[in-house]
Amino acid sequence: MEASHEMSPSRRQLLLHGAGAAAAWCGGAPVRADGIVGGDPQASVAARLRGGGVVMIFRHALAPGTFDPPGFDLHVCSTQRNLNEEGRAQAERIGRWFGRYGLTPAQVRSSPWCRCLDTARIAFGVHAVSPWVALGSPVGTSEQAYPEYQAQLRRATSQRRTLGGFEVWVTHQFVLQDLVGQSVASAEALLLRGDPRAPDGRQALQVLGHWRLPAA
Secondary structure (H helix, E strand, O other), X not given: OOOOOOOXXXXXXXXXXXXXXXXXXOOOOOOEOOEOOOXXXXXXXXXXXXHOXXXXXXXXXXXXXXXXXXXOOOOOHHHOOOOOHXXXXXXXXXXXXXXXXXXXXXXXXXXXXXXXXXXXXXXXXHHHEEEOHHHOOXXXXXXXXXXXXXHHHHHHHHHHHHHOOEEEEEEOHHHHHHHHOOOOOOOOEEEEEEOOOOOOOHHHEEEEXXXXXXXX
């Protein structure tokens, strides 16, 4: 992956805007404050996952701060912003939720950043997780590559609808914001369904709902 730590003024303005607000766009399906649909929101999410054809995309668990330190090395976790104790506990609770409902993803994919990999590996096991550069943060990804990565995510979501089963992805706030115009808190997720017939843009994705971490 080509890395560039210099951001253009337009990129910096976009990222700072995304950090401060979450857009209201939700792909035609209103997202209720308490979950995906009426009734028990946790059971509702589980039922949709069992139905297959969807992607559950998480923002990584709590890693205090905003950006990585200057000059961070993608291959050296100690140079990055990492999960704290609370973040690791959140990742464990994610894994327990999937176990409680007997849900096994067809695939677990993560941004190669350590806070994302750690979230996924704590929740699902070290050997269950595949790093995927397309889920990586735009800060540290070249501006030329990033739009293609977003297109890859949209295509993969549509392909999962055709294949059946469900995937779990772990990524960053800015990636979610750019992908669907919506963000979530740490250790929360959106449930996405792709439309293989739609153009390769935001309209190709439908946000079915917003999953929140259950109480400990």
